[in-house]
Amino acid sequence: MAITSENNPSGSYRYRSSQFLYAMTYVAVTLAVLVFLNLYCSTISKRLIYRSKEHSLVEKCHLAADELGTLEELDAFAISQILGKMESLTVTRLIVTDPGCAALxxxxxxxxxxxxxxxxxxxxxxxxxxxxxxxxxxxVICRAATPITHGGKRIGCVYMTEYDPVRGALVRSLQIHVFQITAVLEVFVLLFALIYSARFGLRMSRIMNSMRIIQSGDYSHKVVIGGSDELAMLGREFNDLTDRLQLSEQKRTQFVADASHEIKTPLASIKLLSDSILQNDMDAATMREFVADIGAEAERLNRMTEKLLALTKLDSNPSSEVEIIHMAPTIRRVSKILLPTAQAAGVTVELHLEDPCPVLLLEDDLYQIVFNLMENGMKYNVPGGKLEVRLFREGDNAVLTVSDTGTGIPEEALPHLFERFYRADKSRSRATGGSGLGLSIVHAFVQNNGGTIRAQSTLGKGSCFTVTFPLFDTEAAL
Amino acid sequence: MKKWIAAGLCLLLLCGCGRKGKPLFDPVYFYYPRTEYDYGSADSAITWEAMDGTGHMDDFEFLLSEYFAGPIDEGLVNPFPVGTTLLSARLEGDDFLLEISPEALELPEHQFTLGCSCLSMTYFELTQAETVTVSCGEKSLTIRRNGMLLMDDYKPES
Known part of the structure; x- marks a missing residue:
């Protein structure tokens, strides 16, 4: 229920609003930068104009002050006469004061x-x-003032004002142009942010929709995200994930189907045998035979259940424990246990074991690996055949080979050999009491212990299973 | 939660911005020059600060003694030297005659004019006088109500 609620429309809305927020943040940041640039341009242009005016206006003040400084005492008439002669003083306003600020x-x-x-x-x-x-x-309004001195004594001051509408218009025009450029840029930024945000939201919603479809059970669905950015990468990863999920689901379904089928067969046999006992009058010898068959089927069911349990245990909780063991003694022990089976099948067992071959491995696991491989080699052998077990060192590895002279495995069956319930020869396998799980268990044990396994076979000549484990370097460990 | 914290901070900010001093029932405006002479063109050289004149609105001597104590605002400065006091104040027609102590004689002429202008503007706020004449020793300066140019807002016609 919790998963469903996360994918409801309100969750989607939250997502859309957050990406809109990012877009608006981007717009706000660019707007702040553009406003700053506006103010900066305006301030700098005004300063440049002030600086260009400063020199000329102060120079005019100095000129007037120098001429007026020739007077011992300032009076309105004399000032008017002197300034009247100075045609170069083209300013908007000129004021001359005495030292007490009175305008003369x-x-x-x-x-x-x-x-x-x-x-x-x-x-x-x-x-x-x-x-x-x-x-x-x-x-642009500029004001300047300078003292008037006569003989080192301050006798007044000249104050000038200059109105400059031409340069003012220049500043205004610059401000307007910069503002217009800013507005156009900001509109572009806004459009870009909205388009990008919408596109991002669309692509993200495709992934979200795909998730919902996968959640509903359609594992074959694929999300289509173009481009080469992070979202496209996410889409590809998502598709890989669904592929693996689909494969896993297929395996699970196959496993359940196979397990049901495998269990159903002995159960059907038991049912048939018990029905026969109940419905037919039979002699004691026949009944014993039927009951023995029921017992054999039950035993087969029991073995299958044990193996399934072992596999499930391996899948869900692989053991992290290991021990340093020598492989040869375990192989000899298995060989000894299986000797009656070999004799019954008319198979000769040959051991060629190089000792010592220390490996980091649980002895019980190795026992199970060797037991299953040797038992298979005996079951699928021909009377008078041979089972050869070799153990030798190859580089940093211990290599175990189990070769038989049996009927062999078809080439097309080799890639599926370690799959659960897979049988190369179904009729023969059942006849020999096989469950189709032995090699799966071997494969799981080998992988859990860091080893590798491969199978080679030639039809009519026999098969060879090669198991490799890294050798434990006792000297380095010491 | 974040919204509530933001709203609280905004409220505190508004409270801080909107904080006002004690309201004045009878404000008296004392005019002083600004401390800094490098004013922007929009600022005049003289500005005022309000004082509470409750109960002393007609007591010119008290108000003037308060004026000579100097401004509270750090952006303003007392135009007269420390120790300057009011010696006499009388109204003759439209002219208000003030006599201040001779400490002000040590001021340069333009600063004396500035000080007298500030004092006159303070008086123009308090009375209906049209001129204020400030005497200090042998110096005397008459300031008319509209006889000061504080801001140059002249614009050419064309």
Whole structure:
């Protein structure tokens, strides 16, 4: 139920909103950068204009102050006469004050007789040259002031204002253009972010939909994500995963079907035999024979169940325990146990064992591996045949080969030999009491212990199973 | 939870921004020059700070003694030297005559003008006088109500 709730529309909505949030964050960041660039351009352009104006305006102030400084005492008439001669002083407004800030001359004629308490004038009367630049409503306004001195004594100050609508228009035009470029760029960024976000969301929703389809049981479904980015990689990984899931599901279904079939056969035999006993009058000898058959089928069921349990145990909880063992004594022990079986099958057993071959392996596992391989070699041999077991060292490995002179295995059966319930020759296998699990168990034990197994066979000549385990280096361990 | 924390922080921020001082019932505006002379063009050289004049609105001597004590705002400065006091204050017609102690004589002319202008503006707020004449020793300066140019907002016609 929890899985279903995670894939409901609200979950999908949460996902969409988060990718939209990322897109909007991207838009916000670019907007912040563009606004900063706007302000920076505007400020820098204004500063450049102020700097270009500063030199000329302060120079004009100095020129006027030098001419006025020739007067011993400033008076309105003398100032008017001197400034009237200075045609180069083309400024918007010019004010001359005495040391007490009283306006002696104002070109705008509005401040005559007033106290001029402008910051520039006050600062100039402290003895400094002053310049201020300002930009207001498309006009650059620059103000400058400088003290007037006569004989080292400060006798007043010159204050000038210059309105420059031409450069103001230039700043305004620059601001408008930069703003327009910013707006167009931001629109592009917004469109890109929305398209990218929608595309990303679409591709992600394809994966989510595929997950839901897989969840509903359709393991053959594949997600189609184009491109070569992370999402495409995710799609490929997802498809690989579903492939493995599908294969696993197929194996599981096959296993259940095979196991049911294998169990069903002896159960049917038992049912048939017991029905025969119940329905027919038979003599004691026949009944004993039937009961013996029932016992044999039950024994077969028992063996199969034990092997299935062993396989399940290996699948679910592979043992991590190991021990250092020498392989030869275990092989000899198995050979001794199976001697009656070999004699019954008329098979000669030959052992060629190189000793010592120390390996890191559970002895019980090795016992089971050798037992199953040798038992198979006897069961599927021909009367008078031979079973040869060899153990030798090859490089860093211990190699065990079990070869028989039996009927052999068809080539097309070799790749499936270690699959559960697989039988190369079904009729013969059942006749010999085989469950189709022996080689699967061998394969699982070998893999669990870090070894490898391979089978070679020639029809009519026999088969050879080669098991390899890494040798345990006792000297290095010491 | 995060939304609630953000909302709380915003509320605290708003409370901090909106914090106001004690409301003044009878505000008196004292004019002082700004501390920094490197003003922006939008700022004038003189600005005011409000004081509570409750119970002293007609007591010019008290208000002037408060004025000469200097501003509270660190961005403003007392235009007169420490120790400057009001010696007399009287109204003659539309002219308010103020006599201050001679400590102010040591000021340069433009700073004396600046100080007298600040004092006059403070008086123009308190009274209906049209001119204020400040005397200090032999120096005397008359300031008219509209006789100060604090901001240059002149614009050419074309």
């Amino acid at each position: 001359y104002d070109s705008a004629l509005t401040a005559a007789g007033q106290r001029i308490l402008l910051p520039e004038v006050l600062q100039a009367l402290e003895g400094d040259d002053v310049f201020n630049g300002d930009y207001q409503k498309g006009v």
